[in-house]
Amino acid sequence: MTPSSSIAAPGAVVPGHEATDDHGHHPSYLTDGTTVKSWLLTVDHKRIGIMYMVWVLLFFLVGGIFAMLLRIELLTPGPTIMDAMTYNRVFTLHGIVMIFLFMIPAIPSIFGNFLLPLMLGAKDVAFPRLNLLSLYVYLAGAGFALWGMLNGGLDTGWTFYTPYSAHTTTTVAPVLFGAFIIGFSSILTGMNFIVTTHTMRAPGITWFKMPLMVWALYATSCIQVLATPVIGLLLLLVTAENLFSLGMFDVARGGDPVLFQHLFWFYSHPAVYIMVLPAFGVMSEIVATFSRKNIFGYRAVAYSSVGIAFVGFFAWGHHMFVSGQSTFNAGVFGVLSMLVGVFTAIKVFNWVGTVYKGAVEFSTPFAYFCGFLFFTVFGGMTGIAVATVSLDVPWHDTYFVVAHFHFIMVGATIMAFLAALHYWFPKMFGKMYHEGWGLVSAALIILGFNATFIPQFLLGNAGMPRRYYEYPERFQALNVASTAGASLLAFGFIIIAVYLTYALIYGERVDNPWNSKGYEWLTASPPPTHNFIGPQPTYPEEPHFYVDPNTGKGEVSDV
Amino acid sequence: MAIANESHQEEHNMQEHHGAGRYVVIWVVLLVLTLVTVFTGRMHLPDFGLLLALVIASVKGTLVALYFMHLSEHRGANRLVFGVSIVFVVLLIGFTLMDFGTRFRLANPPGSQYSDLQAVDIGANPAEGRTGGHQQQIKQQHETHE
């Protein structure tokens, strides 16, 4: 890529930003209406984002408590604190809560909602009311799911494999129906983002000047729109199977449980990218900001997001290598899975390349970036390892797989979530948190995370299957190590909760503490209700353009 | 000025207004194709019957999408969205069928043409003791008769 001529306008005036020089003279979105109603019925994308944050964090807490219960139970080979049935329900609920209620909405619905219009110079998303609707649909689905959990819960695992899910006596139907409803929320958000990206870009923001976060959200939205309906239908079919014996996958009548798995993974594999692509987007912003550099290979990173979204759809069969699927299909899906790895590798190399000749400031979000980088490389490459057809045979459904996807889900997505939380905290609330505590908790979390999941890789190697309530004694040492790590991790989260809450109230007022040149920082922090005061900002430069204005065009050097 | 361009182009495309005659023609063609597909369907062509029916259906579907839904006037994203969704449907079905066709034969559902196993249940026939899984009701009927 070559710098376009528009780069030549150094030090451009940014009108939307002027009003922020004297704080308090314009109402921010936070102070514009303080009644409960003004929050609950708002169509402001920023407020919706914040409401999402409240709920999503609540569900993260619920899922986290489930996770800790699981880890405590696994301290000893036999029963520890609960019976087998409870354990089976708890791991199912941990999966469902974390995936459907936390992971999928986490970054897109909180940060995407908050930032997408800001990054595109728009006043709101294209369909603000649909946006609010998606929040309430999400809550309705969550309500259904929670109601089902309180009424006995279900023990199928989050994968709901038939025929077990069709026959189990636990409350499958309400939870599945809840997940089905949440699907609508996901679709609405996705539609909204795609349309917003297509139609609401401010003059000057061409496709290849969009922040990479937007590219990532765009790719994520495509997956949400195209994949979610399939799982919606499938959840309905399984619910019908469970309630009325509809018989679509009924083995006795020629139905095929492997067909269920095909349809399930057609959604659930791309769903992994719904969870991780926004994380990639967040990290592209953060690495650029903190090394004060334009992204190395912008187009490559942008295209690879779309590439992952597309190829990610056609790799689903690698979840089924030993499920009775044909050898031929295993080969096809095996090759396609490798391509996803290549796209991810492109991103990783370009992030590292961004730091080259940059000016790194090692603050909390960047600390998470470091953790993220390691976890993504390791998690991603172990992903390639389990997609390597013959290696999957011993690893399939063991703790190796558990560790791998937690490396991606927790290692990449939660690191990105925390990084985003710290990076955009000043943007959202105009307050700053305590940097020292930020670094301490980041260190704790990264350490705790490694201590939790690296033993699980080894457990998987040793052959411990997942979803085991009791296990042979030889696995105990590693399980204890993993539980110890999890406690460290939990402790890190508690510290974050404390200092961020403190910062919310007593934090120092700031506007752009990172001196970032991302588009979203062109407006005040916290932004005014309609995002910009006065005329809309112009966008003469690409985002994260840190070239010295005195040297004119900037020194362009090829590597 | 990307923003203006995309939406402006769209608006420009949609400005054209055609006479109602065009809709009538499409409608008639759709009805004729329906009759054709019923006719060929009733011939019960052995191998390519379904294929032919699907080709005709695709032609009909294309006509509906292009003219009733005005896709012929749309450009850019709208077309892309529709096209991509069709591609994904085809790939979903294609990969799944590929699996059934190439699987270890005994792993396919028993009684199917790709399996060597006998079917567990092949429909209702009380005389042979097969009840189509409808045992409960048959039993109850039995009891009420007695």
Place this chain on the structure above:
Amino acid sequence: MSSAHVTPGTVPGPKLAAHFASLEVQKHAARLGMWLFLATEILLFAGLFACYASYRFLFPEAWAASSRSLDLTMGTINTVVLITSSFTAAMAVHYAKEGKNKMVGHMFVLTLLMAIGFLVIKFFEYKHKFHIGTLPGRYYFYEGIQLPGAPLYFTVYFASTALHALHVVIGMTVLAFSTVRAYRVGDFNANNYTAVELGSMYWHLVDLVWIFLFPMLYLV
């Protein structure tokens, strides 16, 4: 959507929501949103089509026999009815562009009547099946077809036609709103017909799905 920036006094047009740059953009957004929504509908049915395709692939004989047990005449009539209703829906858009609100209403009423006709015919088909026992899965008690896979066919049949019928009902609701608006308010014109257009697009999708379901279920 708050409508703070409505420009009064010009040609009667749709309200411009505050966050859009122009009406052009607003219409474009609405249309693109609708296409995306239709894409999700297509993929929703794709799941059922995949089930259909897989089982048809595995049990061709049962499929052929079972499809012959359906009433082709009723199916054909339903197809004609739905295609015609789609045609009237398209005409409604045509008239909306010309500002003939009465005709828009009439066309939609015709569409709705045909939709009801479609559902009634479907009801009689269902009733017949409940009577002879060509029912899904373990409820199947029809003795006429003794082939493995036959109960599965009726699972697919009922699942897909029921889902389609649900869409017919949703489509009818959407169109009913536009009908009322066309008669009562009558503000559709060349500048303001998005509501009619989107409603009718949804209806065409319902038709489109049936165009595929018909040969798949009745003509294998």
Place this chain on the structure above:
Amino acid sequence: MSDLANQFLFLPERASTFAERVDFLHYFVVGTTMVMSAGVGLAALFMFFRYRRREAHQTTEYVVPDLKTEFLFVSVPLVFFLAWFAIGFRDFTWYTTPPKDSMDVYVMGKQWMWKFSYPEGPNGVNVLHVPAHRPVRLLITSRDVIHSFYVPSFRIKMDALPGRYTQAWFEATKPGTYQVLCTEYCGLSHSKMLAEVVVLAPEDYENWLKEQQRGRLQDRQDALADTSLVPPAARMSEQGQKLVGSQGCLGCHSVDGSKHIGPTFLGMYERTEKLQDGQDIRVDEAYITQSMMDPGAHIVAGYQNVMPTYQGKLQGPESAAIVEYIKSLRTANVRESASEGPAYDPIQ
């Protein structure tokens, strides 16, 4: 060398030909992963240090990669990934294509046990006997939900689908006992659905097979006489295990600790049971034998008197064998012949 690697990676003992292939690729892949992660990490660390910020509003150069760099970013991982895929798929094809001369064993998963049967006759519950150095094809099925047959030491795994067969094959390389685990969640006692593969030297296997085919217990005496391999108690309990399957005991009594129509056999021996009339009884040989012949005599509290008598259906040595089998299911001895395994208390 590879033993050291196995220790380091916590890999279990390597006991099949497939395991050797898998482990080779395992080292390659995991080694590259570690080198790559470390490489990226070190490169990043170096750059974080080398290019640390010197002033708050520092400006930087505008650096973009040229085509060559991007090509390198794509091609290097691609070459590695495709190489892994090629090796992996070759091995997988090998794994899913059993040799023509392999011996067939039917495996059936059922909540929550594994049943093995050989075309020639003998059946087994939770213990699979196979000869070493001979390819064995497993035709795996399930009676209820999906299970997955996993032998870590052989590195093999295959799902058991209800109503149809999947296949997997292996060739064990050394005699021994290897644990079988279920890896597809299958309900309450998923984690207790354990079994084992006993790999015998070819000649031992022949003997075992002969013994099995002799079938009736009358022959057991002389069989014992010429087998010094297994202690008599274990030998008898093996017969008993066969009998509880063939006599239908397992229809009502589980061997995994779960309560069914009758009390579980697991840990029954020497347990103190509360009877319906409130008395306690210690389960010993006499009580077990009496329960088989006159089931209604002492009913354990919480169970119905539904068991048929086996008077006349079982001969003396047979009932003795069953008693011996139940004795072998004492909690501490659940996996008595297993090389390693859990010693857990069953849920009562």
